[in-house]
Amino acid sequence: MNWTIEVVSVPVSDVDRAKTFYADQLGFAVDHDTSVSDDVRFVQLTPRGSGCSVVLSNSHEGMSPGSLRGVQLVVNDIKAARAELVERGVDVSEIIVYAEEGQRPARDGDDLNNVGFCRFSDPDGNSWAIQQITARD
Structure with a gap:
């Protein structure tokens, strides 16, 4: 039996502002935008290539707006992913690596597979990490 993660809930204070950020700045596809009542609305979006x-x-x-932590997006080229986010106006950190000496800025020549990360937050402060994984065992 497969156990899959299909949806991550992201608590926001302003659904329109968050939808614009996730769709326009991150490039997530809008799957649906549903209002349950005047006070409750759900917008589902999916990152390119994600299940x-x-x-x-x-x-x-x-869950209060901005309380989401620890969710990671995985890409096969973190330099290109970071450059795309910067081009889209996202305030994203520099690339860091986790090495024997601890966390440090990435250097030219570093093998970023599995250890290369950058981070960003949405307008409410929900924080995300991007990790490079080019191959899996």
Whole structure:
């Protein structure tokens, strides 16, 4: 039996602002935008190539806007991914690596596979990491 993660809930304060960020700046595809009531709305978006979507809502029970931490997007070229986000106006960190000496800025010649990361936050402060994985065992 497969156990798959299909949706990550992202609590936001302003659904329109978040939808614009995730669709226009990150390039996620909008799957649906559903209003349940005047006070509750869900927008589902999916990153290119992903089997997992995000759902933005102003009504996530027990989660306050900006409280999401630890979700990682995986790419096969972190330099290109970071450059795309910068071009789209996203405030994204420099690329860092986790090496024997600890966390440090990436250097020319570093093998970034599995250890290369950069980070960004959405307008509410939900934080994301991008990790480079070019091959899996």
